[in-house]
Amino acid sequence: MEDQLVDFIRSRKQRTTGQEIDWQAKRDLWVRSVQELYALVEDMLRDSTASKDVTIRKFDTQIVEDFVGAYSIPVLEMTVGGERVEFRPKGVAVIGASGRVDIRGERDTVTLLRDQQDAKSGWTVVLQRVPSLRTAPLDRESLKYALERVMLPLP
Amino acid sequence: MTLPFEAHDDPDIGSVWTWFEYQISLIGESRGSVLRGIGSGSNGSEQALRAHEAQFIGFTRREVEEFFDAQRGRLELLTMFEILATTEAVLRIEVRTRVAARRKDPLSRRFRSLYKSRGDRIRLDEDILAAMKEEGVSPRAIAAFRGALRLRHWLAHGRHWHPRLGRGYAPSDVFDISRALIDSIPPS
Numbered sequence: 001m002e003d004q005l006v007d008f009i010r011s012r013k014q015r016t017t018g019q020e021i022d023w024q025a026k027r028d029l030w031v032r033s034v035q036e037l038y039a040l041v042e043d044m045l046r047d048s049t050a051s052k053d054v055t056i057r058k059f060d061t062q063i064v065e066d067f068v069g070a071y072s073i074p075v076l077e078m079t080v081g082g083e084r085v086e087f088r089p090k091g092v093a094v095i096g097a098s099g100r101v102d103i104r105g106e107r108d109t110v111t112l113l114r115d116q117q118d119a120k121s122g123w124t125v126v127l128q129r130v131p132s133l134r135t136a137p138l139d140r141e142s143l144k145y146a147l148e149r150v151m152l153p154l155p
Numbered sequence: 156m157t158l159p160f161e162a163h164d165d166p167d168i169g170s171v172w173t174w175f176e177y178q179i180s181l182i183g184e185s186r187g188s189v190l191r192g193i194g195s196g197s198n199g200s201e202q203a204l205r206a207h208e209a210q211f212i213g214f215t216r217r218e219v220e221e222f223f224d225a226q227r228g229r230l231e232l233l234t235m236f237e238i239l240a241t242t243e244a245v246l247r248i249e250v251r252t253r254v255a256a257r258r259k260d261p262l263s264r265r266f267r268s269l270y271k272s273r274g275d276r277i278r279l280d281e282d283i284l285a286a287m288k289e290e291g292v293s294p295r296a297i298a299a300f301r302g303a304l305r306l307r308h309w310l311a312h313g314r315h316w317h318p319r320l321g322r323g324y325a326p327s328d329v330f331d332i333s334r335a336l337i338d339s340i341p342p343s
Contacts, residue, residue, distance in 0.1 A: 095192045096212040133209040
């Protein structure tokens with residue numbers, strides 16, 4: 001008699017064989033795309049950095065993700081006055097996007113999504129999730145909106 | 156869609172349970188559907204998600220799991236409330252039926268007496284359950300249901316305080332407690 005457990009496991013494996021994913025390659029691409037994102041953000045902030053209104057530093061953090069495992073990826077930290085905002089990568093294995101970076105301030109967090117699976121692709125800012133999803137491409141205007149959302153209001 | 160806000164003459168905790176199991180299976184299917192979007196590695200797109208799943212865009216596996224755990228938790232609380240409310244309806248209809256039928260068994264007599272003194276203001280715990288207990292319905296079944304009424308009270312008032320329930324409850328516990336009470340009502 002055939003072992004039904006073995007058959008079951010085999011059929012499950014066969015169903016997924018054609019879909020095996022090179023998570024290591026995805027991870028490497030993801031890390032590069034985050035570096036590209038930071039270059040883009042630094043470029044948008046170039047004038048403010050030159051005038052010393054904002055200071056930027058980068059440091060590495062460890063992320064552990066399902067499928068991908070543990071890896072190191074940079075965090076971008078910007079300081080405006082006494083207030084810090086971090087661009088903190090959340091992961092590549094996320095729903096409906098090719099990666100996510102959270103912009104975390106002292107008031108709130110705004111999500112940035114990587115659009116396509118190449119390092120040069122664009123990024124999208126999640127403006128609102130409920131009652132319906134609203135997004136905008138990352139540009140100077142949406143970056144200003146994101147920073148307004150995450151930073152403490154002026155007294 | 157306009158809901159029919161009318162009397163429900165045949166309340167049944169079994170139908171509540173069927174509804175609960177169906178909702179649980181829908182949550183499970185939806186959870187699986189969303190999580191497959193991560194495991195496939197396709198990363199899809201905003202358009203590939205079904206409309207009601209757009210809110211998950213950018214979610215990690217853990218965030219998706221937390222979301223669906225919360226959905227299930229809320230469904231379980233609502234189900235326990237629905238079972239207890241339906242059981243109250245079963246008991247009140249039992250009182251009304253026995254009063255109207257003018258039956259001679261002790262419990263029917265007690266209910267008629269209650270109806271004469273309190274009319275439509277008969278209370279669930281102090282009147283109906285007390286009468287059932289005095290007429291020999293299992294004290295254990297009544298005590299268990301009275302305990303669960305504290306849960307119902309907490310749920311009905313928006314859970315804004317820490318309840319002292321004396322035990323934990325799952326929907327199956329509340330169903331069993333309610334079923335035991337309903338089944339212990341003596342025939343008229």
